[in-house]
Amino acid sequence: MKIENIEIDIINIDLTKPYTIAYKTTSSIKTLVIKVILSNGNYGLGASNVSKYVVGLDTADSYNNSKKYLNHLLGRDLDSFWMIINDIENKFINDPGSKAAYNIAIYDAFCKYHDISIGKFLGRKIKSLPTSVTIGIKSTKETISEINEYLGLGFKHIKIKLGNNVEEDIRRINIINEKFGNKIKIRIDANQGWSLNDTIKFYSETKQIELIEQPLSAKDLTGYLKFPPKIKDIIALDESLVNFQDALKLSSDNYGRIFNIKLMKCGGITSGQHIANQAYQNNIDLMWGCNDESIISISAALNTALSFENTKYLDLDGSFDLKEDIVNGGFNLKNGALQPLDSPGLGVKPI
Numbered sequence: 001m002k003i004e005n006i007e008i009d010i011i012n013i014d015l016t017k018p019y020t021i022a023y024k025t026t027s028s029i030k031t032l033v034i035k036v037i038l039s040n041g042n043y044g045l046g047a048s049n050v051s052k053y054v055v056g057l058d059t060a061d062s063y064n065n066s067k068k069y070l071n072h073l074l075g076r077d078l079d080s081f082w083m084i085i086n087d088i089e090n091k092f093i094n095d096p097g098s099k100a101a102y103n104i105a106i107y108d109a110f111c112k113y114h115d116i117s118i119g120k121f122l123g124r125k126i127k128s129l130p131t132s133v134t135i136g137i138k139s140t141k142e143t144i145s146e147i148n149e150y151l152g153l154g155f156k157h158i159k160i161k162l163g164n165n166v167e168e169d170i171r172r173i174n175i176i177n178e179k180f181g182n183k184i185k186i187r188i189d190a191n192q193g194w195s196l197n198d199t200i201k202f203y204s205e206t207k208q209i210e211l212i213e214q215p216l217s218a219k220d221l222t223g224y225l226k227f228p229p230k231i232k233d234i235i236a237l238d239e240s241l242v243n244f245q246d247a248l249k250l251s252s253d254n255y256g257r258i259f260n261i262k263l264m265k266c267g268g269i270t271s272g273q274h275i276a277n278q279a280y281q282n283n284i285d286l287m288w289g290c291n292d293e294s295i296i297s298i299s300a301a302l303n304t305a306l307s308f309e310n311t312k313y314l315d316l317d318g319s320f321d322l323k324e325d326i327v328n329g330g331f332n333l334k335n336g337a338l339q340p341l342d343s344p345g346l347g348v349k350p351i
């Protein structure tokens with residue numbers, strides 16, 4: 001089956017809840033969308049929204065790069081699936097945005113053409129998992145009211161962005177813990193905002209923290225080695241773990257026992273699988289995170305996540321706050337847990 005046409009767009013989407021993390025405030029996003037159309041009229045969709053701060057280029061750069069690549073795929077036979085996937089992997093080593101959007105679109109087209117779900121194609125190991133929902137840097141009062149809102153919607157895993165001031169961070173988390181106790185599980189994302197001593201202080205002066213994401217700078221890898229083992233057990237490496245090279249380095253010693261994989265850092269399903277396998281072989285647990293993204297790429301991440309038995313944490317709330325997504329479907333959300341729809345491809349439908 002031939003690839004007959006490819007459409008590439010960049011789409012602006014407003015967020016329902018603008019948010020602040022340690023280094024920026026976000027109120028709308030740009031998404032790259034790639035549609036790969038086959039000669040029988042079937043098509044696959046891919047999308048991406050990379051963070052320049054994390055990967056060094058933005059969605060507009062990916063848009064330009066993907067446009068230049070388009071002709072390489074036109075007329076190719078989708079039966080040579082792995083050859084096409086490998087070409088994309090090798091072409092976009094330094095552009096995870098183009099790589100992710102093309103990679104996901106080819107997976108979606110291939111699975112639709114063969115009338116199977118991506119979940120079935122990748123091999124499902126886990127049926128469904130709860131996802132955390134993220135609360136940006138806010139006052140304690142606003143944080144409590146947002147937790148109540150999420151509890152009402154069935155979410156129990158709450159990720160709280162911290163990292164501005166550790167004394168204040170400890171105070172806020174202790175108030176929240178006192179108020180909610182076992183009703184919620186708290187994940188922390190300090191987004192590189194703490195020092196080694198801040199992190200140790202936070203760990204010893206708070207309770208019931210499920211994990212701490214990227215407390216120290218991405219560059220301060222030796223700092224991570226200095227944590228005691230019980231803290232390393234709950235450290236999730238995010239900004240330090242962008243691509244497979246990082247996964248090799250970070251699994252060579254005990255920098256932290258959790259890898260936070262994002263398709264928007266590594267560039268799609270295939271690169272995500274490489275990192276996940278590296279973690280699996282080194283007894284490292286997986287957390288799957290995201291940016292603000294369309295259901296297209298969130299579904300791709302969810303299906304990849306559930307195909308690895310070392311996946312322990314989902315943080316795939318990236319499509320919940322989009323004012324208008326370009327597709328629906330992909331997965332069901334029930335009591336805070338995500339379960340893919342097992343319809344062909346990604347199971348998404350354009351709106």
Ligand SMILES: [Mg+2]
Pocket residue numbers: 189191213214238239289
């Ligand atoms: Mg993070």
